[in-house]
Amino acid sequence: MSGILVTGSSGLLGRHVAAALAEAGHDVIGLDLAPPPSGSAWRHVSADATDLSAVYELAKGCRALVHIAAIPRPTGRAAADVFRINMSAMYAATEAARLMGIARFVYASSFSVLGYPFFEQPVMPPYLPVDEGHTAAPQDVYATTKWLGEEMVEAMVRRGAFSALSLRMPWIQTPETFHAAVGPRRRQADAARDLWAYLDARDAASAFVAAVERPADRHLRVFLSAADSYMDRPSAALAAQAYPGVPITRQLDGNAAFIDTSAARAALGFAPRFSWRDYR
Numbered sequence: 001m002s003g004i005l006v007t008g009s010s011g012l013l014g015r016h017v018a019a020a021l022a023e024a025g026h027d028v029i030g031l032d033l034a035p036p037p038s039g040s041a042w043r044h045v046s047a048d049a050t051d052l053s054a055v056y057e058l059a060k061g062c063r064a065l066v067h068i069a070a071i072p073r074p075t076g077r078a079a080a081d082v083f084r085i086n087m088s089a090m091y092a093a094t095e096a097a098r099l100m101g102i103a104r105f106v107y108a109s110s111f112s113v114l115g116y117p118f119f120e121q122p123v124m125p126p127y128l129p130v131d132e133g134h135t136a137a138p139q140d141v142y143a144t145t146k147w148l149g150e151e152m153v154e155a156m157v158r159r160g161a162f163s164a165l166s167l168r169m170p171w172i173q174t175p176e177t178f179h180a181a182v183g184p185r186r187r188q189a190d191a192a193r194d195l196w197a198y199l200d201a202r203d204a205a206s207a208f209v210a211a212v213e214r215p216a217d218r219h220l221r222v223f224l225s226a227a228d229s230y231m232d233r234p235s236a237a238l239a240a241q242a243y244p245g246v247p248i249t250r251q252l253d254g255n256a257a258f259i260d261t262s263a264a265r266a267a268l269g270f271a272p273r274f275s276w277r278d279y280r
Helices: 012-023 052-059 079-099 141-158 178-186 189-194 201-213 235-242 262-268
Strands: 003-007 027-031 043-045 062-067 104-110 163-169 171-173 198-200 219-223
Touching: 003 012, 003 052, 012 027, 012 201, 027 052, 052 062, 052 079, 062 079, 062 201, 079 104, 079 141, 104 141, 104 201, 141 163, 141 219, 163 201, 163 262, 171 178, 171 201, 178 189, 189 235, 198 201, 201 262, 219 262
Parallel strands: 003 027, 003 062, 027 043, 062 104, 104 163, 163 219, 171 198
Antiparallel strands: none
């Protein structure tokens, strides 16, 4: 198989995606300033994802470009830096793919394009669970860059550069990160801002592999999520307390997720296998 370029391949999500692609038999080139994990099964190049010339050179001969590299949240960095870095990397990735005639572009987007979880003015969903019918409404700089990134992909698809998938994901977790990262959050009322959503990095990686391999036309934007919430309380009770009066369009049985992944299942065969409830 021809090569797959993965930007941000040393990060929490990127390393799982690169590993899954390599395991599926793809020749993977990872681009990241940070070193890859020990024993990684892909060729790593230390480069800046905002450098168009570097991304362009690495994209030669590739049939797909998976763009993950980004500042992953609006906190801890100046807003100007988050915007500059994320948008510069987005431009470099999409333009390199266009110039190199890459057929498939896969973008690590975020469910934050809906406004969660970093909003300053409250976001009330029109219905639950959320799906692709919800209107994008970012407020913070990170969510804005994710939305603008999708629009840059759309512009390239509109001009016939490539077909693309934008995968909108909630908080990425692993068995090693979940309890330290999510445990304290679960005790806060602000957890409702997350829609109590998460996604195991292995399930995310499987979706990226499918996005590279499955036929697709134009630009598809789909949500990913674990099948359950990250809370112990029943989902119906959570919704009634945090989002009273919001219509429920699909039964929230047990600890069901608040993100509907039906579109991802139809397009990619996405079926999350991992739950925090099985983490040890």
